[in-house]
Amino acid sequence: MPNLEHLTKILRDRGYRITAQREIILGAIASSDDHMSAEEIYAKVQARTSTIDIATIYRTLEMLVEEGLACKTNLGTGEFMYATFQHGSHIHLICRKCGAVIDADHSALAKLEDSLLADYGFRPDLQHISLFGLCAKHAQKG
Amino acid sequence: MPNLEHLTKILRDRGYRITAQREIILGAIASSDDHMSAEEIYAKVQARTSTIDIATIYRTLEMLVEEGLACKTNLGTGEFMYATFQHGSHIHLICRKCGAVIDADHSALAKLEDSLLADYGFRPDLQHISLFGLCAKHAQKG
């Protein structure tokens, strides 16, 4: 479960500079118990210091995603949601009719992960993925 | 394989009005052999008539996605890609390190589809999904 110190160590090891801005942003993310939008992270950071720019938030999130330390997920709300591994693994099922979001158990992805690695050498990030479709209610109607 | 007439019939049956704008937009999508971004669809439509607004393109795409007639996919390029069922089913595997996009066979999703339906009553749209992770090259390095 990555905490702030763990995250900064990994990033330093990979050649990134640990700036004050990044420590604050990583602190905001690490202290959250749910995934957040960029705007929510920005608001949390602004509560601490108003000098950090929203562009820096986006750049830091992009860095975390590229390093596999966070996931960027589209839940159909018009903004992306970000989660680290401390937020646990699960699938977001989003109904394209009513917008309901159902959290599904991660185990359904085990076979998929195995076959993508075996067939393509591809190691998917499946800790937080979102799948669109029809919920039980709307699946019955269609 | 939905063509223009097929698409308009489905939409009319579901209570949508078939406007001239929609026919042109659907025509642009139906005559494409690959998924396109909203900007690409807009450019194709502009080649035919310059009166259709980009907001109308987005509204039409949202309608198609909500009705399950198109999929909205994030390939990490900074814009969403849209595909209909005529574009065939496959998985887009996007490397978060180098951005490479690998098309994987759809069969890996069969079990997932079955278990989501059985366990949650959720019918996922899996014709075009994108999964981020590490390609064979970068998976070896990590």
Next chain:
DNA sequence: ATGGTTATTGCAAATATTCGCAATTGTATG
């Protein structure tokens, strides 16, 4: 401690997408 290098940042602008609203128009009804 100092200087150099280059990664990083704030800011403004640009891009992709969505929203509010008044005007337009497709469809249904008489």
Next chain:
DNA sequence: CATACAATTGCGAATATTTGCAATAACCAT
């Protein structure tokens, strides 16, 4: 055919995200 209703549209503005650039600063070597 005419009318009414409400869905749809164009337009401008707003929002979410990304980009370019000059200034700043983290890190390393001396």
